[in-house]
Amino acid sequence: MSDNKKTGAAADYGIMYEGSNLPAEKIAGIRGRLVSILGEEHVSDKEVDKIAYSKDYWPLALRWTLERKVAGMPDFIAWPENTEQVSQVVRLANEYGISVIPFGEGSGVMGSAIPVKGGIMLDMKRMDRILEINDEDLVLRVQPGMNGEILERTLVHKGYTLANIPQSIRCSTVGGWIGCRAAGQFSTKYGKIDDMFLSLEAVLPNGEVMRSKLTPKSSTGPQVDRLFLGSEGILGIVTEVALRIWPAPGKRVLASYVFDKLGDSLETVRMTIRTGIYPAVVRIYDRLETERHFLAHFKEVKNKIILILVMEGAAELVELEDKVSRETALANNGKPLGDGPVQRWFKTRFNVKEAAEFAPRDVVFDTIEVSTVWSNAGNLYNSMVKAMAGVEGVIIASAHGSHFYPQGVCFYFTFGGVPPKGTDGTEFYRKVWDAAMEACLIAGGSISHHHGMGIMRSQWLRRELGEGGFNALKAIKDAWDPSGILNPGKLVGGEQK
Ligand SMILES: Cc1cc2nc3c(=O)[nH]c(=O)nc-3n(C[C@H](O)[C@H](O)[C@H](O)COP(=O)(O)OP(=O)(O)OC[C@H]3O[C@@H](n4cnc5c(N)ncnc54)[C@H](O)[C@@H]3O)c2cc1C
Structure with missing residues (x-):
């Protein structure tokens, strides 16, 4: 990592990762070739564009921005329109030895789309069409640059749902979901992008195009196309995806329960799912997060743990899900709190305003999502909260359970704090991450559930x-x-x- 100052009129900033350092004549040659493949208007090497594509949503990169530093400086931004153009750009990159980084909307939070060696940012947003909605097969074929919210709204309008609703749905793409193995808020019923995935077309690193067969399941050796799930653009560039869809749900029931003990709320979910009942949304907030999100509106949650449930689908099924989850919650000391908190959750579920408010005040924070089996859930939660809270300067360390399985749970931790005097924010941030990852590995959890690895987490x-x-x-x-x-x-x- 370098902190070299650029010189020149507009360039009084530091660059955290070295660029491609290719000689000027090579860069000029690449530019000419890119323009001949994509057209002048779909290639940029303007400084303002290069800075815009120098980072994703990784909090450390956002912090560097506040310090007048850019994370990684690409040489070009290129906007392909079809698979053939993607293939030609990749072949050209091999010829000239320049990197290619596929880019969706840059909402990744681990630095996966940061160009650490410069190169060509291949922004996939022009490849944003729905190619087919097949009602008989319940299959969607879509291009990778399709924005999540536009996709889901279109599907709902036509009577379907993909139901991959990450909090970032408004600023993320299908390609990015595949790249990072995303998970949405409705995952307990509908699954994560991994479960929705059926087949793909991708451009391999040598420029060859691979297309896998659309089938519900096959037994033809290892499933090569699944290697792309979570591959963060290192194995190829996805140019088309087939995903499973569902008819839009008929009925929706909202319910919430409060508990004195986190263990009782977890047991409620474990025992509910064990019966084959899968509410679409299941969220358990620990004591700190329950008060943070709900106390201003529901005094009953003071010093409690809240469980939020959304059940949806065919009316009879939803009624049964409501009945079973209610009986299970009551049997585990839960008290019903009605649909109010869930309505509140629906209103606020895409809010991320804290990031904009606190970052400029030198408050350092981030979220860390991990997973484990039920028998280890309490241990993992306690170990990670303790590890993060133990770092000097940390003010809050809390979590909610956001994705649930018959076998276990994903905990989504949040930490926040102020670097102690004499400690730089970057150093403090890294210290908390080190403590959290170490605790997770020792406790036997998986260090990422759905944000992927990027620059930050690949270290482990x-x-x-x-x-x-x-x-x-x-x-x-x-x-x-x-x-x-x-x-x-x-x-x-x-x-x-
Ligand atoms: C406020 C906020 C909330 C979030 N909430 C969630 C959440 O609820 N669930 C969740 O899972 N994530 C969440 N995220 C993280 C992020 O939105 C996801 O990781 C998302 O999948 C990234 O999509 P993107 O299109 O922005 O991808 P980018 O950030 O542009 O890229 C992510 C990775 O995918 C690769 N990639 C992109 N397109 C392609 C392609 N066509 N072929 C191959 N590789 C490609 C990139 O190279 C990069 O490595 C959140 C982020 C923010 C900022």
């Missing part, structure tokens, strides 16, 4: 996958992309702890 990938798993993934990357063209510095390309 070897420990997460184990030596064998890490080496296998690296061997695939090295064989597919021997020159390391695609999105360097992420996953196996990241520095390891």
